[in-house]
Amino acid sequence: MRKKVLIIFIGIAFAFLSGGAFAETLEEAWNIGLQVNHTLKAAAQDTLSMQASLAAAKGSRLPTVNVGAGYRVLDNEPVSIAGNIQFSTADDTALSYHAMTSLPIYTHFQISSMINAATAGISASKYTEDALRQTIKLKIAEAYIAVLLRIRQIKVADSQDRSLAAHAGDVQNLYDEGMVSLNDLLAAKVALANAQQTTLRAQNRLDVAMAEYNRLLGRPLEQKFQLDVIPLVFPKIELEALSAKALNNRSELASLKDQIEALSWQAKAEKAVSGPKVDLVGGYDYNENSHQLHEGVWQAMARVSWDIFDGNVARNKGAVFTAKSRVVAEQLAELRSLIRLQVRQTWLDMNESRKRITVAETALDQADENLTVTRNRYREGVGTNTEVLDAESMKTVSYVRYDTAIHDAALAILRLRYAVGEL
16 A cells, blocks of 8 residues: 555656646557657658668569660771772761660579569568667666656655654753753754765766656656656566566567578579579660661660679689678577566566565554654653664665666666567
């Protein structure tokens, strides 16, 4: 019951501090942040570039058309000699133009490999976008929870200020009546001053946290806002099952797999450059020449080419992409190991914070009661001022630890969802 009351109070306190600004949930914050994030926009452009590469690869299968024209000027007409006879074979000025088309028939799987490589590249780029979205959402969630924690810390600091101010007033009254020493009064005032400094630091940390949160959402850093609290819902699933889900869900793993596939197809495309090729070529060619009977001719040709030896250039270029695919394969294996560790660590952190909440919650009532008893004893002249200040300090520490445990639990749950690939 205390935990629920405190969580509700966090939201109420923040509504008060934010001056009645608009409220937003974590889901709404994610939607805003994902729309304005520049890194995500850059990743989307990278996906568009991969789609353009695929379109270019598919375009290689289509016929190409080339047109051209020119006007030639010679200092003399070309002349041929046949025995004692000389005759012109061309004019000293001539117009020429052509329109030719070619269609690849067989490329030794070069074009199909380029298409497959571009398709795998698009898939890898989309998975990279998904992974980046998860990372951005986690950053926003961390900033969101940080703001809630800073608000709660201010509340605890304010409570300590009021409590110490009340105690300092009691000590002042007792001192005026000559019942306590000046040392007690000075110690109470020093403790109050220190508490006020803590409140100032807490306010500064809140301002910084709010500015960071606004930055992630692309808003003015000083903009006021109100946040809804995040309910703590601990997942009921075993560690091994979580690890299996992570290895199946994480977009980073899928991206690396597609990168390996794309590199393998690129290697095949490079090696195919030196393979046999067949294409059809045809069109119209015109060369102005008054000495020639047919100045314009239509032509069609089936052309076969094969680079028998190219200095092993194509093979070595293919080897480059093959080696790169092995590099990515090693990165994939390393990432699998890191993800397993990440899942285990966040799962352990979540369980630790859940246990800390239970322990810290028990200490709250005890700390409140201890402070009440100690202050009553001091008023009655039985206890000491030092005992009151120590009790006040223990109460503050108890509330800080409880709030920190709540904060850590909320973060651990979200980080576990991120590690599993379900954020």
